[in-house]
Amino acid sequence: ILNVEQSPQSLHVQEGDSTNFTCSFPSSNFYALHWYRWETAKSPEALFVMTLNGDEKKKGRISATLNTKEGYSYLYIKGSQPEDSATYLCASGDTGGFKTIFGAGTRLFVKA
Amino acid sequence: GAVVSQHPSRVICKSGTSVKIECRSLDFQATTMFWYRQFPKKSLMLMATSNEGSKATYEQGVEKDKFLINHASLTLSTLTVTSAHPEDSSFYICSAREWDRGSYNEQFFGPGTRLTVL
Numbered sequence: 001i002l003n004v005e006q007s008p009q010s011l012h013v014q015e016g017d018s019t020n021f022t023c024s025f026p027s028s029n030f031y032a033l034h035w036y037r038w039e040t041a042k043s044p045e046a047l048f049v050m051t052l053n054g055d056e057k058k059k060g061r062i063s064a065t066l067n068t069k070e071g072y073s074y075l076y077i078k079g080s081q082p083e084d085s086a087t088y089l090c091a092s093g094d095t096g097g098f099k100t101i102f103g104a105g106t107r108l109f110v111k112a
Numbered sequence: 113g114a115v116v117s118q119h120p121s122r123v124i125c126k127s128g129t130s131v132k133i134e135c136r137s138l139d140f141q142a143t144t145m146f147w148y149r150q151f152p153k154k155s156l157m158l159m160a161t162s163n164e165g166s167k168a169t170y171e172q173g174v175e176k177d178k179f180l181i182n183h184a185s186l187t188l189s190t191l192t193v194t195s196a197h198p199e200d201s202s203f204y205i206c207s208a209r210e211w212d213r214g215s216y217n218e219q220f221f222g223p224g225t226r227l228t229v230l
Contacts, residue, residue: 009153034218043116043221044205089156100219102148102156 004092006103013080014111020076021106023090027071034100035064035075036089044089047075080110115139116208118222125196126230133191133225135206141186142208146219147179150203162189196229203227 005024013019025033032051036044048057053068061078077084087105094101115138125131135145144163148156160176162168162183170176178200180192189208193200203226207219 004155036221041121041223043223046218046220049218099158099161101158104153104155 004090004101004103006088006090006106008106009104010107010109012109012111015081017080017110018076018078019080019108020074021088021108023073023075023092023103025071025073025090025092025101027068029094030068030071031093033066033068033073034091034093035073036091038087038089038105040086047088075106077108080108082110082112084108085110114210114220116142116206116220116222118206118225120225121223122226122228124228124230127197128195131193131196131227133193133204133206133227135189135191135208135222137187137208137210137220140208140210140220142189142210143186144209145183145189146207146209147181147189147191148205148207150205150224156205159191193227196227198229201227201229 007022032049034049035047037047038044048064050066055066057064063076066073085108087107089102089105091100091102117136117138119134123131146161147159149159150156158171159174160168160170160181162181164183164186168181183189203224205224207221209219
């Protein structure tokens with residue numbers, strides 16, 4: 001059984017601050033790591049999927065890195081904006097099948 | 113593309129009644145759908161996986177007679193909470209996957225349903 005941990009649980013930053021969160025996952029039988037952005041009352045939206053050790057993905061001001069050997073991924077937001085306020089979920093899938101295990105998320109609050 | 117709807121978004125019911133939640137893939141055929149439950153400040157907990165036309169596979173600890181899942185078509189799955197009790201109050205969210213859409217088992221989520229049992 002996979003156990004995916006995210007930290008911090010919540011984060012309050014000022015507009016313009018850069019920030020980052022951590023997702024840790026078991027490195028054995030790793031298949032793929034997903035990051036989702038989840039705004040209140042909306043569907044979680046896929047941000048990135050990464051599979052290879054050393055992968056780096058970027059979408060606008062948001063980027064992510066992956067270390068499969070030590071079992072962690074970082075999500076970075078540069079110059080946070082109020083519209084970045086959301087819960088950021090990571091999820092890890094193993095090679096055994098189609099099951100994906102989610103972390104509890106990091107709740108980001110960006111104050112104008 | 114890859115839009116999933118869920119209905120209702122919020123439901124309040126009396127203890128002992130049954131509640132049906134629908135999950136629809138609007139622009140793709142969902143060969144597999146997943147149902148999750150989320151407790152406050154906790155992870156999304158997978159309840160069951162359903163493939164179109166087959167019986168759902170339930171996770172350990174999830175009562176199949178309590179949470180009835182039907183995936184009768186490639187665009188619709190339903191979760192029925194039977195004889196609901198206050199401890200069933202939770203946030204339920206579905207996701208869907210199409211065999212050749214997305215990458216690495218990517219799932220597309222509905223917006224979720226908040227169930228409150230009085």
